[in-house]
Amino acid sequence: MKSVVKLLPLALSPLLIAAAPPPSAPPLPPAANQALAREALAEMIAVRSVHDVGTAEVAAILVKHLKAGGFTDSEVQVVTDPKYPTQANVVVRLKGKGKGKPILWNGHLDVVEAKPEDWTLPPFQMTEKDGFFYGRGSSDMKQDDAAMMAAIIRLKQERFVPDRDIIIAFTADEEVGLEQDGADYLVRQHRDLVDAEYAIDTDGANGELQDGRRVSMKLNTSEKTYVTLLLEVTNKGGHSSEPRPDNAIYTLASGLTRLAAFQFPYKLNATSRLYFQREAELQPPAIKADMLAVAGPTLDQAAAARIARDPSFNAVLHTTCVATMLSGGHQENALPQRATATVQCRIMPDETPEQTRATLVGVLADPEIKVTIPDKVVSGPESPPDARILDRMQKVTSSMWPGVPVIPHMEAGASDSLYLRAAGIPTYEINGVFEDPRDSRMHGRDERVGVQAFYESVEFTYRLMKETSKAN
Ligand SMILES: [Zn+2]
Numbered sequence: 419m420k421s422v423v424k425l426l427p428l429a430l431s432p433l434l435i436a437a438a439p440p441p442s443a444p445p446l447p448p449a450a451n452q453a454l455a456r457e458a459l460a461e462m463i464a465v466r467s468v469h470d471v472g473t474a475e476v477a478a479i480l481v482k483h484l485k486a487g488g489f490t491d492s493e494v495q496v497v498t499d500p501k502y503p504t505q506a507n508v509v510v511r512l513k514g515k516g517k518g519k520p521i522l523w524n525g526h527l528d529v530v531e532a533k534p535e536d537w538t539l540p541p542f543q544m545t546e547k548d549g550f551f552y553g554r555g556s557s558d559m560k561q562d563d564a565a566m567m568a569a570i571i572r573l574k575q576e577r578f579v580p581d582r583d584i585i586i587a588f589t590a591d592e593e594v595g596l597e598q599d600g601a602d603y604l605v606r607q608h609r610d611l612v613d614a615e616y617a618i619d620t621d622g623a624n625g626e627l628q629d630g631r632r633v634s635m636k637l638n639t640s641e642k643t644y645v646t647l648l649l650e651v652t653n654k655g656g657h658s659s660e661p662r663p664d665n666a667i668y669t670l671a672s673g674l675t676r677l678a679a680f681q682f683p684y685k686l687n688a689t690s691r692l693y694f695q696r697e698a699e700l701q702p703p704a705i706k707a708d709m710l711a712v713a714g715p716t717l718d719q720a721a722a723a724r725i726a727r728d729p730s731f732n733a734v735l736h737t738t739c740v741a742t743m744l745s746g747g748h749q750e751n752a753l754p755q756r757a758t759a760t761v762q763c764r765i766m767p768d769e770t771p772e773q774t775r776a777t778l779v780g781v782l783a784d785p786e787i788k789v790t791i792p793d794k795v796v797s798g799p800e801s802p803p804d805a806r807i808l809d810r811m812q813k814v815t816s817s818m819w820p821g822v823p824v825i826p827h828m829e830a831g832a833s834d835s836l837y838l839r840a841a842g843i844p845t846y847e848i849n850g851v852f853e854d855p856r857d858s859r860m861h862g863r864d865e866r867v868g869v870q871a872f873y874e875s876v877e878f879t880y881r882l883m884k885e886t887s888k889a890n
């Protein structure tokens with residue numbers, strides 16, 4: 419499908435960013451709504467919803483609060499893939515006036531494992547300490563689930579009737595993914611329940627703190643496609659006392675040396691162009707100049723090469739492929755009959771795995787090196803950084819934190835957004851929790867979220883739900 423992309427003007431309108439004089443503190447939800455969000459977060463953290471346990475118990479907590487908050491049986495549904503009975507998804511709908519397709523919100527209910535002996539606090543119990551809530555899932559992503567739940571209940575209790583339906587899908591098994599992924603299951607098997615004009619996934623992007631200062635609000639509009647390739651050389655082998663020039667290890671190693679010297683050409687898409695334009699404003703003068711040169715009408719190759727010295731910027735500038743595993747031979751006194759290498763690629767969303775494979779075959783330049791893609795690849799297109807959508811996100815961000823710019827971003831990692839985008843639902847990742855990326859504890863020890871940051875995100879989610887539900 420061809421979509422119309424309205425690019426934003428180069429600089430953000432100053433009016434949009436600095437809409438109001440800085441308040442003494444960002445606005446927070448009413449006390450009762452804060453208490454509800456906190457209670458739900460504590461209850462959800464207390465459930466060890468790792469893959470082997472499943473999400474049914476967390477789903478029950480959400481259903482309990484949603485129904486107490488006024489949602490009827492038909493508005494809250496628990497949906498479970500019969501093949502994975504312990505992996506429950508919850509879909510709740512706040513009915514609107516039918517002026518436009520619904521907006522879907524998405525978040526996952528599962529967490530990665532946490533071993534009590536590795537933590538200084540109990541992982542499956544919420545502890546408030548030094549201005550933080552600690553516990554597994556407090557930052558990835560039960561805090562976002564609690565925020566979405568509290569926000570939609572507040573809208574319901576205020577008798578707010580949106581122009582169009584607001585749907586939240588709380589889903590199973592994001593951390594493990596593949597065939598039992600809850601978001602994937604819902605879009606494939608229950609499309610009517612979750613069909614939307616676009617989706618907001620609160621996993622992934624968030625507000626960025628630098629030295630305690632709020633510098634930007636990230637908005638992921640696309641992600642690179644994860645593709646693993648296998649390189650393999652086979653040979654008849656023989657006795658190591660009689661070596662020959664044809665040798666599986668040497669053949670593979672020569673090819674890998676050519677790969678090491680290769681890089682994919684720099685390129686931009688609508689997201690990365692906006693990213694560099696806006697990120698430039700936060701950088702020291704030399705980097706700022708390079709970023710603006712890269713994001714200009716023609717990509718400045720020399721400036722791109724300088725920026726690409728930073729691996730996180732390099733990842734945005736092109737497809738990357740890197741050797742990550744190597745093995746060969748079967749005994750010390752035998753010529754190798756087989757040598758293999760694993761090459762991990764993160765490809766730009768508009769390129770196909772087959773194109774990448776063909777490029778590598780050319781770079782390796784040796785028909786003896788067989789290149790295959792052993793696993794299934796899921797890829798989704800870039801979701802257009804449409805000005806109409808970005809303006810709404812900026813408006814709400816400015817209403818909470820004046821002066822903080824929303825910066826579109828292409829993610830090098832993978833999330834549920836991939837499945838939604840692959841199913842034709844443009845998906846935008848954003849959430850209102852500010853954290854310092856240098857102190858991110860997602861999947862790690864003593865995971866935590868700032869207490870104040872959490873309550874602010876509950877208010878942000880409420881405001882964004884309201885704003886994005888307006889008819890176009
Ligand atoms: Zn997550």
